[in-house]
Amino acid sequence: MLHIHFTAEDLGRTRLATGPEPMWEMLLSLHKLTDNEGRVVFDGWRRRVRTVDRTGLPMSARWLPLLAPPVGYSPDFLTPARQAGDLGTGLDLVLATPRRRLRHDLTTLAAQQPLRGPVAELADGSKGALHQLGRALRDYHAHALAPFWDRIRTDVHADLTTRGKTFLHSGIEAVLTGLHPGARWNPPVLELPYSRDHHIHLDGRGVRLLPSFFCWGRPFTFHDPVLPPVIAYPIEHDLAWTAPRSPRDPGRPLAALLGRTRTAVLTTVAAGGGCTTTELARRTGISLASASQHTGVLRDAGLITTVRRGGHVVHSLRPAGAALIHAPAGRGRPR
Template structure:
């Protein structure tokens, strides 16, 4: 059990990440493959990756153990930039990581060359990382962003209504938050960590696959990061477009349910934008949005000559779909949804 102790200064500096971290997603996805962990609903992603897989990508598995992850693999928007950033990012800390990995289980020739600072091995590392990014991350980047943004919105609402105590207490089913101590099931023996006034960065991740990951605790000038899995069904990563849960469709009807999920997933939309997302006319989108607003599930706000629609806090608390759920919310009250369904 790992115990992280917070001071008042730590609590003041603890924050929620502003966006998805693609470098973490890449490393976590590789670790899931390298250790043959359960994919947590990512079976279709694994199947699609298999069709694009290059055998030499397996060399990246040499950098992992069951519990250790290399933090020096770096994702950039462009693959060439990824290759350069990763090749150039293997600093002394990265080489020390590889040396420690060698003491744990020995190193392959590739990992041994990296630990020694060999230039050709570093260039190869950059190329391998860029190739893996192109196959495993880039095709799903928008969906990863979407799922993480939905989680960040629900945490923001939770922070506004329940404070940081509620956020920390509901990060993961196995997390315990009590008396300024966050207890995590991450170590076979009791270990305590002092944040030293740095606070903690809370980073949700799609490829965390049901587990918690800590990073940056040993770097005194960096803010430690706690990576936690987003809740809900990771099969949503494979969706081409927002699909509402069947129960919600049965209650509201297909178009209204899709409108609600689209607003939750993509944020506030104009009537024209909502119509385009749903594949209906602006008049039809306006009609359905008006019914949802009348039931208290969405709001309408005029901005100049445009009407903007957005979901309400009531919607966040009332749904179990991870794209628009306030995490840890109460069981849904059917009143508002039923009112929309009857119109």
């Protein structure tokens, strides 16, 4: 059982994530790829991941299950505590992990299983191993998650919308007890099903609640209670989420509504899982000023969201934008 100890200050500082986080989805999907849990929900995805081009995982990523075993401990550094809504930011945070953190986490992993190959090199602090890790994570994401990212994002945002309404109507305690059917709120302690008996004392830090598409069965959190508290929790799934969408060109009806350039901007934000204005301008072949103008219009329309991270502005698709892109094409005049 997971025991989360709140203070009154913690309840005020508890917050929801703003969307799916690629690094958490990568870790938890690696678990699902190898543990065979949730077969009704995930077996279709497993088959597609293992059979694309008949190669299974990309060669560069085949060692990742050794770093993220489905049972027991997975290194905390793979899921940064700082919010990272896009792949680039998440990878930067992972690859900037201090050497002492790498050594601490991989020493913990070594107590559970022998470290082999690139995992052992990571434990030694090799810069080449970190580069290899970055390539493996990027290739795994492109192979296993990117083809489904629109659906992942839409379902996570749907959960966030529901939690937000629960908070407005019933308060934070209703949000906490709604994280899992087995949740129990015994003030000031929230108890959640977990893989082991684990206590987290928030001590005024609050906690970030992260809905996760690949979290299954019970919530997931850091092994080290000193890290900023994050609770990843399972969401509901449509059993047909891996079914291919009917082929059509979304650009044609969207272009009639939004214009060709603005359609390109919206679909580029969707395809990238979030991107900066500079990346958006480069991918669409327009100027920075034009990219800023179009994202402003799309943001005002509620189709994308924009947040500042460091020196960059990152644009991400909102549920309304995803719904617009994937809306069925018209079939002629209504009778």
